[in-house]
Structures are given as structure tokens and as C-alpha cells.
Amino acid sequence: MSTYAIGIDLGGTTVKAGLVSIDGKILQQISMPTEADKGPAIVAGQIVKAIKKISSPENDKRIIGVGVATPGIVNTDGNTVEAPPNFKGWVSFPLRDSIAEGLGNNIPLRIENDANAAALAEAKFGAGRGKKNFLFVIWGTGVGGGIIIDGAIYHGPHGGAGEFGHGSIDYEGPECNCGNIGCIESYIGQKYLSARAVRYLETRRDSKVWKLVQNDAAKIEPKVLYEAAMMGDKAATEIMTEAGELLGVAISSFMNIMNFDLAIVGGGISAAGDLVFKPMNQRVKKCVMAPLRPIAQVLPAHLGNQAGILGAAGLVMPE
Template identity: 30%
Template sequence: MTAAEPWVVAVDVGGTKIATGVVTRSGELLSRVVVPTRAAEGPEAIRERIAESIAEAIEGATATTEAVAAAGEGQNGQATGMARGHGQGDGRSSLAGQDGRGHGRRWQPRPAAIGLAAPGPMDTERGVALAASNLGWYDLPVGPVLEERFGCPVYLENDANAAALGEWLFGAGRGAVNLIYVTISTGIGSGLVIGGRLYRGKHFNAGEVGHMVLLADGPLCTCGQRGCWEALASGTAIARDARQIATAFPEGELYRRCGGDVTKIDVPLVAEVARAGDKLAREVLDQAIRYLGIGFSNLINMFDPDVVVVGGGVSNLGEALFGPLGEYVARHTERRVKEPARIVRAALGENSGILGAAAVAWQELGDGRA
């Protein structure tokens, strides 16, 4: 009889939704549950909703694997496949530990651990969320409460750090030793994997690269400083600059395409108008890419990573971003390095948060190739 396989529960907590899944050691996603965060109901209510989503994800994975086992019994004992995050699988047992008369895979009866990723700094040693303003979490014990409820260790991590570890273990950074993950969306965040381990810093606040000042007296940032990287090159910054240009040039294509309502201008629209040949939209993108290039060049010169993985909404620009970004970085990084860092797009897609939280749990358990 094959040994029962371990599994973890992974939770990705955001300002609008909580995504929870059951994940195997190889990154198979056996179930996925998404519920609204409802942050306005308060921190304790969010914590309770997390617990409910964990129970639901476990139940969903059990139901899925039991159904597969039952289907397999109707096909001469051959398994038909297990639902997973990257396509069809090959398991046929339930998470209750049943093995379908000795065929297929067996699962341990309870999670080996729970990994939880959320915004803001996390005290990973005590399992306490230090400051997640959009959740109303300030010095909130999350790990200890969930540990008592589910009877297994709970590991908290900042969401960008978790995404970095997820790409390193399961995604675009597999095989790397040193990795920088940068997410570019409403802001710019980062996670650092150095020597196969997350680098969190003394105060669990490492990787706040969005607040590197690149332009003295530049645009005001939400942090109160001026000229931060995210104030110059995030999706929010691109949309802001495009709206200002559209307002200044109402005869232009950007203004026409938004129907005179500049609040409708976002990164995809700017990129579309730029591709159509509009010079003003092209200037907005070129300026953002130049500042992104400065920031990435600084990070590469500072950390000398194997790979830089880029996620977030702005990464959806594809070659329109990665082509000129790569050229800029090649001109402005240390030329004595024979094999400079690759800059690649994140690979885990919509499941990056769940798989990142799972990677945190697996590495803490000693199953994260470090």
C-alpha cells in the first residue's frame, strides 16, 4: 500500500476576496473556493470567514477526490483523473484517507499545514498580522486562532513575498537560487528569494521597492514621499498621466476613445491607443517603461539575481512591455556579468496567490527545495 500523501491548505486574503485551496506538494490544486472579504464587517469577521473558507476548501477537495474514486470503480478500477490547478491529474482517493481498494493515491486525513498570504507586514514568528490597513488588521493574531481551530501549524506571509516564493517553487522561477518578484498593478511591490529562502528583513518589511525614490520632487506617492517608483511607473501612475494628457489635448485620440470621460482611461486603453500609432499615448508608456527600467536595473545591480519575475496587471502588456524593458535593463546593468538576470513574466496566473501561500507552507515544512 502506498504511503498517504500530505497536503496543505493555502489562503490568499485580499481587500475584496479571499481565495482558498487545497494544494499538494507538487503544486496540484485539488479545490478552490473564493468568497468576498467584506472588510467593512471588521477584522474578526474576516478571520472567521477565512476559517469557513478553509473548511469549505477541505470539503470540496474531499468531494472531488471521492467522486473520482467512484468513477474509477466504474471503469475497471482505473482512475479518471483528479481536478487540479494546471489541468487533469491522476489521483483517485479522498482526503479522508480512503484509497479506492488499493489503487491510485492516498491522502493524509488532515492538512500538514495552512499557509496564509495577506497584504502588509506579517510577524511570521508569532503568526500576527502587523498592519494590513485595507483589512483593518493591526497586531491581529491570525495564526494562533487558526492553529487552535484546525490542529495544524499556520504560516503567515506578506502577499508579495508569498507570490515570489510561489513563482520560485512552482512557476517561472523554478531552478533559480536567487529571484526577485515584482508585481506592477495599482502599486509596485516585491518579494526577494535569496539563497533559496525568503528575505523578510528585521521588521518583516523587506521588498518595499515601490517606495524607492527615483525622482526627487516627483509626483506625490500614497506613502507621503515624492518620486517613488510606484508613483512614476505603476498602473495607477500610467492611468494618471494619460488622463492628464487627455484633458490637456481634448482633440487627441485618448480623449476621443474615452468618450470625454477621462476616468475611463486605464492601462489597457493607453496601450491600445499607443499600438494604433498615437504619439501621446506612446509617450506615456515610454516614460513609464523608462522608470520601470531604472528600477529594475537598480534591483539587478543590487542583488544580482538569476531571474526577475514580473506579475500584476501591467505585465499583461506582454511584449510591448518586456521588449523595451529588457533592452533598457541590458544597457544599464553591470556589463561584467556574463549571464545577466532574465526578466520574465509570472507564470501562475489567477492562482498565484493560493500557490504562493502553499509554497510558504511547504517550505516551512521542509518540502520547498531549500
């Protein structure tokens, strides 16, 4: 008899729940509002509702467990979640216990940081299938990361490993929202990259980007830059190429430290494809140590926005 796992992807606006087969197929998916502004206890209640809704009586007996992917840092106790961004009044909350109490049964339940869960999803079902060790980077609003070692998520001694976006590439670089200077996120995170683009384009008024945004600088964002680059715009191509190169620099530092030959990059901005992956890979080849040069590569993630649900479900699946 086939068995399933439930994967929960907790986001700032919606809780997504998926019924996932052992081979990584989402067979059924539902979503409900997170109600993040009502505090963590209400959010936990919404997750419980989502789990109950998707475990219909006929599925119930065949569900091996529930995994939850959440923003914020999951403590080493596997229970407490700290300060997820965009969740009001949430300092430190025992999410696992709270969900378990709401479910009122003994079904195996695990929670994990969302970037780590996405990394695990790529390892089990995506671009990292068959690879034991790699860095996963999620490139969108922020720059997040997850580290897979010997096929499993590496958490570090305090549970917060994988903060790839806050590694600095320049000690005199821009200030980052984390308090550090020159973090890779402070160059290529969505709003930072957009701001860099606006500055660059101010002296390039003939760029197609200006036409696409009807001269409204506030509308300049990576998606528009991609569109302009695809139309052959030189300035937009230069901005996105540089962003790819910068990410390549950060990735190669990590590869050198860890002796890794693979990074997998997902997230909204990575959808720019070759435009960013080509310069990224060129830079990686240049910056990694000689023994890694012939084998080091950066691949696009495969699972897109299904990675949260799949990774969460993967938490409770057998190896």
C-alpha cells in the same frame, strides 16, 4: 499516497482557498466574502470557514498544512499582521493564533505577506523555477515586491523586506502615498500612471485613447492605453514605453545592489506584455553593471492570479 496543502489568498473582498498538490496544481478552489469592514476577528473567522470547507473528510488526513497569504506586513513573530490596506479597524492583529484557535487542531499553519507568497509561488512553480535568486515585482494598483534568496523569501530584520515600490528614482519626483518622494510606485502604480497619462494626453487630443474613453479623462487607465497602443496609437505607446523604462531603471538599481540577474514581473499592468517588457529589458541592459549586462533579464510572471493560493500552499510544502 499523495498529499496536499491548503493555500489561502486573503483579499479585500474575497477569501480564496485552494487545495494544492505538491507539484503546484490547484485541484479544488472555493471562495467566500472577506467581510473586511467587520474587523480582523471576523476576517479570521471567514478564513477558518474557508479552510474547513475545503478540507472535506476525504482530504483531511492528507493535508500537510495550511498557508495564508495576506496583505500588510507580517511581523517577525509569524503571527501578527499590521495594517493591511483596505481593511477597516485593523491596526495590529494576531492572525495566525486566531486562525489556529478557530481550527482547533495542530495542523501546521503559516502566514505570509501576499507579495512574498506570490514570489515564492513563482520560485516553486512559475517563471522562477530552478532559479535561486531573483526579485519579484507585482505591478498593479500599487507596486509591490518580494525577494527570493537561495530559494527562500527574504524578510529582513523587521519582517518588511521587499517594498520595491517605495524605492525612489528621483529625489525631486512626485509625492508618494507612503510619504517618500519619487517612489517608482508614484510613477507607475495604476492611479499614478493613469494621472500621468491624462496630463500627457491633454495636449494630444488626436490620440485614439480619447475616442476609446469617449473623452472622459476619468476612464483613462493602463488597460485603455494598452488597447490604444495595440491599435498603433503613438501617444499611448509612448506612455506605456516610458512606464516600462522607469520600471527597468528601478529594477536595475536593485540588481546592481544585490548582484541579481533576474527579475520577474507580474500583476495587472504587466499583462501589457512586450509593450512594457521590451523597454524594461532594454533599460535594464543599459543600467546594470557590466558583468551583469549579458545575463540580466526581466521575465513575465507565469502564475497570474493563482500566485496567491500557490505561494500560500508553498509555505507549508517541503523544500
